[in-house]
Amino acid sequence: MIPIVTAEQMRALDQRTITEALVPSLTLMERAGAGIVTHIEARYPPLAGKSVIILCGKGNNGGDGFVVGRLLRRKQARIHVLLLASPDDLSRDAKTMYQRFLRSAGKSAVTSPTDAEAIQQRLATGDILVDAILGTGTSTPVTGLYRDAIEAITASGRPTVAVDLPSGLHADTGAVLGAAVRADLTVTLGLPKAGLYSGSGIDCAGTVRLVDIGIPASFVESVGSRLMLLTDRAVRAALPPRRPSAHKGTYGHLGVIAGSVGKTGAAAMAALSALRIGTGLVTAATPASANDILEAKLLEVMTLPMPETKARTFARSGLERLLAFAGARDAVAIGPGLTTHPETVELVQEFVKRIDKPCVLDADALNALAGKSSLLTECKRPPIITPHPGEMARLETEATTQSVNEDRLGTATRFARERGVFVILKGARTVIARPDGLAAICPTGNPGMATAGTGDVLTGMVGGLLAQGLAPWDAACAATYFHGLAGDLAAQHLGQAGMIASDLIQHIPHALAQTT
Ligand SMILES: NC(=O)C1=CN([C@@H]2O[C@H](COP(=O)(O)OP(=O)(O)OC[C@H]3O[C@@H](n4cnc5c(N)ncnc54)[C@H](O)[C@@H]3O)[C@@H](O)[C@H]2O)[C@@H](O)CC1
Numbered sequence: 001m002i003p004i005v006t007a008e009q010m011r012a013l014d015q016r017t018i019t020e021a022l023v024p025s026l027t028l029m030e031r032a033g034a035g036i037v038t039h040i041e042a043r044y045p046p047l048a049g050k051s052v053i054i055l056c057g058k059g060n061n062g063g064d065g066f067v068v069g070r071l072l073r074r075k076q077a078r079i080h081v082l083l084l085a086s087p088d089d090l091s092r093d094a095k096t097m098y099q100r101f102l103r104s105a106g107k108s109a110v111t112s113p114t115d116a117e118a119i120q121q122r123l124a125t126g127d128i129l130v131d132a133i134l135g136t137g138t139s140t141p142v143t144g145l146y147r148d149a150i151e152a153i154t155a156s157g158r159p160t161v162a163v164d165l166p167s168g169l170h171a172d173t174g175a176v177l178g179a180a181v182r183a184d185l186t187v188t189l190g191l192p193k194a195g196l197y198s199g200s201g202i203d204c205a206g207t208v209r210l211v212d213i214g215i216p217a218s219f220v221e222s223v224g225s226r227l228m229l230l231t232d233r234a235v236r237a238a239l240p241p242r243r244p245s246a247h248k249g250t251y252g253h254l255g256v257i258a259g260s261v262g263k264t265g266a267a268a269m270a271a272l273s274a275l276r277i278g279t280g281l282v283t284a285a286t287p288a289s290a291n292d293i294l295e296a297k298l299l300e301v302m303t304l305p306m307p308e309t310k311a312r313t314f315a316r317s318g319l320e321r322l323l324a325f326a327g328a329r330d331a332v333a334i335g336p337g338l339t340t341h342p343e344t345v346e347l348v349q350e351f352v353k354r355i356d357k358p359c360v361l362d363a364d365a366l367n368a369l370a371g372k373s374s375l376l377t378e379c380k381r382p383p384i385i386t387p388h389p390g391e392m393a394r395l396e397t398e399a400t401t402q403s404v405n406e407d408r409l410g411t412a413t414r415f416a417r418e419r420g421v422f423v424i425l426k427g428a429r430t431v432i433a434r435p436d437g438l439a440a441i442c443p444t445g446n447p448g449m450a451t452a453g454t455g456d457v458l459t460g461m462v463g464g465l466l467a468q469g470l471a472p473w474d475a476a477c478a479a480t481y482f483h484g485l486a487g488d489l490a491a492q493h494l495g496q497a498g499m500i501a502s503d504l505i506q507h508i509p510h511a512l513a514q515t516t
């Protein structure tokens with residue numbers, strides 16, 4: 001996992017690298033520029049003959065822009081720099097890089113526009129725009145020529161690459177300071193900045209790529225960041241090895257408690273997803289009269305009929321049987337499609353207090369705890385909960401969906417601490433938080449996943465990994481990551497608009513098999 005940092009932490013790390021590891025600041029800038037060029041080439045090949053317009057501000061972010069310009073020329077791209085400040089005002093390093101750029105490209109490759117119109121005209125000639133106006137040094141709302149440039153970038157509709165972070169974005173909060181660039185690709189330097197994953201940062205940053213500029217690992221560790229970015233390598237390392245001697249019992253037995261009449265699909269999808277993430281055995285317990293439907297839907301999943309209410313939902317009288325069912329499994333996933341029938345709600349409230357197995361609670365299991373989330377503190381083992389912002393708001397007494405969305409990270413970490421649970425707060429850039437306050441952000445996933453049933457898929461995946469013996473934190477992180485990756489693969493094949501939750505399930509094996 002990679003620590004996510006604030007602007008202040010990043011500055012301190014850069015400074016330590018310069019003064020203690022004795023890496024000259026210009027070397028860091030060269031590395032930054034080279035890394036950015038690699039990512040631009042990967043995204044927009046081939047570069048030869050393309051017109052690239054680089055907008056440079058007066059600070060070191062602009063300095064990176066000059067390096068990018070010089071190195072892109074070697075790829076036979078046609079480069080023009082719009083310098084938005086007087087050369088005399090450039091920071092020391094930016095000035096050096098400006099001079100190096102001039103030596104390689106000549107004076108005619110730079111213009112200093114004085115108004116919005118001049119900027120717009122120039123941008124209209126670009127195939128790719130590079131935003132090197134402002135980086136982590138942004139302190140106040142943008143005005144004047146910088147603002148004109150940011151607005152012109154947006155208006156141009158051209159493919160845009162942001163250097164380090166989209167200009168105008170607050171590096172820590174993701175708030176827009178007056179106006180901010182909307183990038184297709186953000187190449188962030190050293191370590192990812194918190195603002196790329198919160199507030200407007202999620203929309204402004206586009207795809208985020210990271211460039212290693214050689215900050216020593218020991219310096220990074222000493223920052224002690226409480227926020228991490230999930231990495232492919234870390235989540236794969238948490239998966240159980242597939243041993244030649246394995247049998248289906250090796251990979252656990254998950255109990256799924258889900259469904260009601262009209263909602264057997266939720267139970268089916270959770271159960272199937274658990275199998276697709278590698279669980280050995282899955283049994284789904286469902287209200288008796290829905291059982292045959294589930295049997296017909298699922299080939300590989302076992303089913304168990306449970307006592308039901310007149311409305312054909314789980315009945316309160318089934319409590320002891322459900323506890324025995326859970327006791328005979330390695331882990332339990334409860335919630336999808338249960339409904340909020342009062343008897344079922346009562347059943348869930350009792351069940352949650354008494355179950356003594358690794359457990360994931362979702363959907364109607366969370367709705368059963370609406371306004372009563374203190375019950376979670378009575379759990380025998382800290383459960384994983386997987387709310388979307390609406391469910392999160394119902395759990396917290398004084399929250400609304402809007403207030404949750406405005407501070408996703410804060411909400412998830414506070415709740416995890418106060419209630420002693422693991423939280424997977426779903427949505428764009430899913431947040432995972434644990435009781436000790438550590439949190440992670442998931443880089444995978446796309447808007448195509450905003451479709452019915454994808455939450456049930458996640459629940460099955462989390463439960464499946466718990467059944468395979470993963471610790472709750474590892475199960476939560478790996479399930480969220482692979483859920484998003486399966487969604488990204490489904491979107492690649494089918495497009496975002498038409499993909500549905502079943503497509504996601506089919507892509508789980510591909511996500512697991514992917515080698516990066
Ligand atoms: N040695 C380093 O510290 C490294 C820094 N790097 C780059 O340097 C950037 C940080 O450089 P700086 O600290 O120079 O900061 P910036 O390049 O973000 O620019 C800050 C400059 O703009 C001014 N400014 C701040 N807010 C403004 C506003 N709203 N309107 C107009 N002007 C404003 C500041 O007074 C300052 O002069 C990083 O984002 C990264 O791109 C990279 O080259 C890697 C190494």
Ligand SMILES: [K+]
Nearest residue numbers: 131134165167
């Ligand atoms: K920038």
